[in-house]
Amino acid sequence: MALDLQEHFQKLDIEPDCLPFCPPDNVERRREKFDEVPRYLFRIFTPKSQGTTNEVWTKSKDARSSVRSKVATSMIDIFARDNKEETAAMLYRHLRWWKGPDDNLVSWTSSLLFALIYIFNLHANSRDGSAFEDIYLCIIDTSNFPEHVFLRDMDLIRAYRSVNQDLRNFESLRMRKRRGFSGYFYFGEYFSQGALKIKDKCQIVSSRRLIEHGLYCIRPEFRNFANWKRMENPPWANPTVELREGFYCTNDKSKEISAEQLQVALNIAQVFEQRWRLPIAVNMIAMTASRSRDERVLAAFRENTFTDYDRENCSPWRTKMLGHETMPEVQEYCSLMMSIYTDYCLRTLMRYLEEAKGSVCAIAKFIIKENLFQDPTPEEQDLITGDVHYTDIVNTLRSISSFSDILCACLDHRMERGDQR
Structure with a gap:
């Protein structure tokens, strides 16, 4: 028993705060894109979500598992996994919101519109059906995390599309417009993987509080979404395109x-x-x-x-x-x-x-x-002055004038470049 407790506490002590994405050399040429992460990201979750999110941690399905082998696997970077076909299949299932034997990804979005519509999707979803007070919005500040903790969905798709036809098709979908509409099926999705410590870097608010403070006024369509009938696959992507x-x-x-x-x-x-x-x-x-x-x-x-x-x-x-x-x-x-x-x-x-x-x-x-x-009087010319002279005053005024000219030139240049405000 004592050994088990010791092992448990050791595990707690070494649990990493995050699992960065580390692409191999053949993906390294796209590394600069991995830094293209907006400062603020959003996540919607409920107690019934596959992963878990609270004020301290957000964890993938694998990271929250009670199976020790799953937890161990959740600490392996997606790019370090040996079986690329299985990894690509896991990624595709996650993108399609399908359940599967494993999933080490956690989804975020840069679109608050897309996130909020997901609230109503979960509320109407027969596989979840949570009340609004149990559906939460989490906002995080990505600038408080180490580099490469977050990765855009399209970058990960492109890293694995060569071994999975479904991912190639899904990439095409993301870049396609919905028929009859101007909007695209792209929703600014980003991933973290495994367990991510978000303590003091986030805030979580229930959707009930947002509604009580007037959310339906922002987009009146939300009121209709709240009355969607219970179904297995409520809409999400299409309403987002429509509201765009x-x-x-x-x-x-x-x-x-x-x-x-x-x-x-x-x-x-x-x-x-x-x-x-x-x-x-x-x-x-x-x-x-x-x-x-x-x-x-x-x-x-x-x-x-x-x-x-x-x-x-x-x-x-x-x-x-x-x-x-x-x-x-x-x-x-x-x-x-x-x-x-x-x-x-x-x-x-x-x-x-x-x-x-x-x-x-x-x-x-x-x-x-x-x-x-x-002009100074003869008496003034013979006076003894302190450590400040007229020359100092004139030189200071000339410095101010010169500095003003430089500032004017800088702002003139900005105006010429298009900012006329």
Whole structure:
């Protein structure tokens, strides 16, 4: 018994926090793409999900298994597995949401729209049927994890398509439009593998709370989805493509976000902790398929609800955003994040410039008041001054003027490149 307990505690001590994807040399040429992971990813799960997710861990079906051999296998990188055909078959089953003897992948998505529709899929699914209070949304910040912990579905598909015809067909499906619609069957799926420790890097909220805070106002179609009859395979991909149609309207036909939708997006964001509020609010607004360059929208993100740190994180250098053309809702999210960041930068610059202008005006008023623009008297020329001379003042003013010219040139160049705001 003592030995068993010792072995158990040793296992707990060495359990890795993550299992990175490590491609072999023949896949290494695509390694740079493995870094193309957006900062925020979403996952929907229930107590009946094949894997398990909580505030500490998210684990694949194999990693949560009570069978010791399964757990051991779950610690092996997918690229290190010997049987490529079996691995490819496991990947295909996971992509099709089919159950099988093994599955070491955990799915995430960069599309909150796609994630939220899955809530209603699970609610209506006869194999799950969880109540809304038992269906959870998890958001994670991928910048808090080591490199290569997440991998885009298309990159993994392309690594194994040579040994599996089904994967080749599935890759074609992902790049195909639905007949009669403008949207594609691509949903921004990403994988982690095995056990991933997400403690302090995530927040989990029940879908019931989202609904209570007005989710149906964001997309009224969600209310209809909530009433889907119980069935074995409820829709998921098709409704996502259908809800994307509004994004393909021309600017003159696109609508403005309603005051109610804007307020609801902000209300839903308040369900989350501070660091998640801005990306959640932006995603909610983006899902409405409204014109994002709306002064009311930008004004909402200037409020004290959000901090300057939040607004600075809208920068594409701090928050990696991948708006593939096949995902208009994510493109809209990226556009709005950039608009918020640009608005923040311009307003901050103007505030600093107004402060500088005030200081220069104060200098001018002081010079006039003290008649310092006139020629010095003979008495002044013989005075002994301290460690500050007129030459120092003039040189400082010239430095400020030169620095201002450089800043103007930089901003002129930016305006010439297309940013006229």
